[in-house]
Amino acid sequence: MIPGFSSRRRFNDLSEQEILALAISSEEDDARIYRLYAARLREGYPASAAVFDGMAAEEDGHRRQLIALHRDRFGEVIPLLRREHVAGFHARRPVWLMENLGLETIRAQAAQMEHEAGAFYARAAARARDAATRTLLGDLAAAEAGHQDTARALEEEHLTDGARADEDHAARRQFVLTYVQPGLAGLMDGSVSTLAPIFATAFATQDTHTTFLVGLAASVGAGISMGFTEAASDDGQLSGRGSPVKRGLATGIMTTVGGGLARAALSHPAFLDRDHHRHRHRLRRAVGHRVDPEPLHGHAVLSRRVSGGAGRRAGLCRRGADRRRLRRVAPGAGFGETAASQGEGAMTNETKAYRPAPLPRRPEMDDAAMQTAARAHFDAMVTRHSVRDFSDRPVPRAVIETAIATAGRAPSGANQQPWHFVAISDPAMKAKIRAAAEEEERAFYDGGAPDEWIAALEPIGTGASKPHLDIAPWLIVVFAQRWGVREDGSRYKHYYVPESVGLATGFLIGALHLSGLSALTHTPSPMKFLNDLCDRPVAEKPVMILAVGHPAWDATVPAAAKIKKPLDEILTVIGAQTETT
Structure with missing residues (x-):
């Protein structure tokens, strides 16, 4: 011990008188x-109380013996030590820390007290140089060991098997x-x-982080409130329910834990994705509906038939992994190019700030060449019409992928690309979509739509029957992403969503037409069933x-559809207008 840094004495520095005074105190x-x-x-616990009364009497007897020894050797004045x-x-623990101890804890504490005292005196006796001091410390160690024997004897006398059983039951x-x-x-x-x-936060925000924080605050607040209420409701004197502080702590802690369990369950992302839970059973029974392992560039999820229950289970289990792969591919990458090959893709911390990049070079045209190219594109698009009579001739998947990749090149608000395309060739899934769409259409034509709307559709020749949804080799469902989700589950807003998705859909229809295909837009109302069948998030x-x-070889189009505004x-x-001749 460094002098001046502590006011306590070392045991080895104590004199024999001081050791005796320490033993007395x-x-x-x-x-x-x-x-x-x-x-x-x-x-x-009266039997245990009698044991401790006897042990206290033993300690008093030892104290009187030590005082007598001190009087004989050193006189009447005992040093304050x-x-x-x-x-x-x-x-020794302060008295306020011992008032609320349980029975077994008190028994263990008493045994520990005797053991510590005996061990300390024994070690001190072994280190003492003076013979008288060594004898004194040895006697003290023996006395403490004798205390333990006395305690056991008192337990045998007062704490019989029946008394111990009663006290254990009471405890x-x-x-x-x-x-x-x-x-x-x-x-x-x-x-x-x-x-x-x-619940209110989860459904209002669809944000796991916000839901977790609100749940945490509610749990802690409820725990504090319930804890104080329990502690103040009963002091335990008449009811025998024990310390109000202990009851309050137990109530408060478990209230917080109970709120935490609800918070953990309701803030889980799987709960917030209500479509996932609501229709899991239905999707498990869907025939061969799964996501292909390598969809194209974050834009398309292509479904095809997988026979057998094992195939269905594999498709459903792999859906999450497929989506993770989708996120790793750049939303803006072109057909056949990954983000790594283009040097662009999802925004990172390094690319969130504005950073100019060179404009891709295109061949320059003079005015005449531009007019020729514009006219050629116009002539190609003039032949585009919505067709309701389709051939069942297969269309290669690669063509669909290329067209959707073209749609992915459309401009969008803040370049957030708030679209998703689900391309479906599975006959069973197409049949499900047709059945659900026709159900909505029947409600529409049987009185759900105003007469003026029905009259406007009459020249087009539409009705509740939609056989093209079965016959066409591909259905592409266009989804607008109202918000995005970060890796931590929190969400962020998308801007100009309808405008952006409209532009991308226009790109898609044009690409399909220039590929030699026909397309028909269909907008059943409402369309919520498409989220369910395609397993898309809320x-x-x-x-x-x-x-x-x-x-089809005998396909026709409504005559009214060929009339376009000049x-x-x-x-x-x-x-100013510039004429080119």
Whole structure:
């Protein structure tokens, strides 16, 4: 010990008189502690209280012997030396920390006290150089060992098997009243009382992080409230339910735990994706509906038939992995190119700031060449019409992928590309979509739509029957992503979603037409069933279905559909005009 840095003495530095004074004060403290234990246990555990009364009497006897020895050797004045004055000497817990100890804890504490005192005196005797001091410390160690024997004898006298069984039963009953009952009440209250704010936040925000924080605040608040309420409701004197502080802590902690269980369940992303839970059973029974392992560039999820239950299970289990692969491919990458090959893709911390990049070079044209190219494109698009009579001639998947990749090149608000395309060739899934769409269409034509709307559709020749949804080799369902989801489950807003998705759909229809295919837009109302059948999250809103394929050899189009507005009705030019001849 460094002088000046501590006010406590080392045991080896004590004189024989000081060691004797320390032993006297220690025996006096231990006797007081045993009497406190006896008073604490007397009402509920009289047999154990009698044991501690006897141990206190033994400590008093040893103290009187030590005082007599001190009087004979050193006189009447005993130095003031207590255990806290000696470094390394065994400490005793303050009285306020012992008032609420249980029966078994008190028994263990008493045994520990005797063991510590005996061990300390034995070690001190072994290190002492003076013969008288060594003898004194050895006697003290023997006395402490004798205390343990005395305690066992007192237990045999007062604490019979029947008395111990009664006291153990009383201790278990007290534990139930003090901890178990308040804890269960808190657990039930916490799991129920926090449901309202958690449910409200989960459905209002669809954000796992926000839901977790609201649930955490509600759980902690409910725990504090229930804890104080339980502690203040009953002091335990008449009911025998034990310390109000203990009951309050048990209730408060378990209320918080109960709220935490509800919070963990309701803030899980799988819960917030309501479509996933609501229709899992239906999807498991769907024939061969699965996501192909390598969809194209984050834009298309292509479904095909997989025979057998094993195939269905494999498709459903692999859906999450397929989506993770989708996120790893750049939304803006072109057909056949990954983000790595293009040097572009999903925004990262390094690319969130504005950074200019070179414009891809295209061949320059003079005015005449530009007009020729524009006219050629116009002539190609003039032949585009919506077709309701499709051939069942197969269309290669690669053609569909290329067209959707072209749609992915459309401009979008803040370049957020808020679209998703589900391309379906599975006959069973197409049949499901047709059945659901025709159900909505029948409601529409049987009185769900105003007469003016029905009259406007009459020249087009539409009706509730939609056979093209079965016959066309491909259906492409267009979804608009109303918000995006970060890796941590939180969401962020998408801007100009209808405009962006409309542009991408226009790109798609044009690409399909230039590939020699026909397409028909179909917009059943409502379209929520498409989320269910395509297993798309609640953030995505279905916009339309595109039936895609080759036109039938005898296909026709409505005569009214060939009537288009002239240019002067759809164009207004402000400024100088340049004529090219």
